[in-house]
Amino acid sequence: ETGVTQTPRHLVMGMTNKKSLKCEQHLGHNAMYWYKQSAKKPLELMFVYNFKEQTENNSVPSRFSPECPNSSHLFLHLHTLQPEDSALYLCASSQGQVMRNTEAFFGQGTRLTVV
Amino acid sequence: GQQVMQIPQYQHVQEGEDFTTYCNSSTTLSNIQWYKQRPGGHPVFLIQLVKSGEVKKQKRLTFQFGEAKKNSSLHITATQTTDVGTYFCAGGQTGANNLFFGTGTRLTVIP
Numbered sequence: 001e002t003g004v005t006q007t008p009r010h011l012v013m014g015m016t017n018k019k020s021l022k023c024e025q026h027l028g029h030n031a032m033y034w035y036k037q038s039a040k041k042p043l044e045l046m047f048v049y050n051f052k053e054q055t056e057n058n059s060v061p062s063r064f065s066p067e068c069p070n071s072s073h074l075f076l077h078l079h080t081l082q083p084e085d086s087a088l089y090l091c092a093s094s095q096g097q098v099m100r101n102t103e104a105f106f107g108q109g110t111r112l113t114v115v
Numbered sequence: 116g117q118q119v120m121q122i123p124q125y126q127h128v129q130e131g132e133d134f135t136t137y138c139n140s141s142t143t144l145s146n147i148q149w150y151k152q153r154p155g156g157h158p159v160f161l162i163q164l165v166k167s168g169e170v171k172k173q174k175r176l177t178f179q180f181g182e183a184k185k186n187s188s189l190h191i192t193a194t195q196t197t198d199v200g201t202y203f204c205a206g207g208q209t210g211a212n213n214l215f216f217g218t219g220t221r222l223t224v225i226p
Contacts (some may be wrong), residue, residue, distance in 0.1 A: 002157070042119070043158070043203070044214035056213065090157060100209070103148065103160035104214070 003027040008093050008105035013081065014115055021076040021110045023091030030095060032074040033104070034066060037088040040104045049074060088112070119206045121217030129225050134194050136220035138187040138204035146207045147187045148214060153200040160172055161189075194224045 004025045013019050025032065034046040048056035049068040063085075065077040074091055088109045096102040118141045128134050138147065146165045149157040162171055164180035164187060166223055171178045177190045201221045206212040 002159070040218070042218050043205075045213050048213070058213075101146070103163065104150075104158075106157040106159070108157050 004107035018079040023074040033092040035090040048058040052089040119217040127223045134191040144206040150203045
C-alpha cells in the first residue's frame with residue numbers, strides 16, 4: 001500500500017533465537033532506514049543506508065545487525081535480544097540523501113516480542 | 116543533544132471540536148515534517164514546512180512553522196472520527212542526517 005513492505009508483521013522470539021526482519025521498497029528510493037518505536041518514546045532512528053552504504057548507526061547494540069544488499073532491500077538481523085527490545089520496528093525509505101529534505105515512506109512495521 | 120518535545124501527549128475531544136498539537140525544539144530546525152499514525156498503523160507523511168513563519172493548509176488541517184524555526188503547530192478544525200490517531204512532528208537539523216521525532220500527540224475523537 002505504501003510501497004514499503006515489511007515481513008513478518010509479527011514476531012515472537014526467545015532471547016537465544018536468531019531471526020531477521022525484512023524490508024523491501026518498490027519506490028526507487030535511494031535511502032532506507034530502520035526505526036524503533038517503543039511505547040511512550042519518540043521514534044528512534046537505528047540505521048541509515050544511502051545507496052547501499054551505511055551512513056548512520058545511532059549507537060545501536062551489536063545484537064542488531066543491519067544488511068542492505070541493494071537499494072531496494074534492507075534486513076535487520078537479530079540475535080540474543082533482551083525483553084526491552086520488544087517494540088515495533090519500522091522500515092522507511094526516501095528519495096534523496098538525507099531524510100530531512102524529503103518525505104519518508106514507512107512500512108507497516110514488525111511487532112517484535114522478546115520472551 | 117537535539118530534542119523535540121510535543122504537547123499534549125493525549126487529547127480527547129468531542130467530534131466537531133477543534134484540536135491543536137504543539138511541537139518545540141531545543142535548537143533551530145532546518146525544516147519540520149508532520150506525520151499521522153492511525154491505531155495499529157504506521158506513520159504517514161502529511162506535510163513539510165521549511166520557511167520561517169510558513170503556514171500551510173490541507174482541508175481542515177493548518178500547519179504552522181514558527182518565526183524562529185524552533186516550534187510548530189498542527190491545528191485541526193471541526194474534528195471528525197477519521198482524525199483519530201497519533202500526530203508526530205519531526206524536525207530536521209542542518210548537518211544531521213536524521214529527523215528528530217517528537218513523542219507524538221494521541222488524538223481521540225468522541226462521536
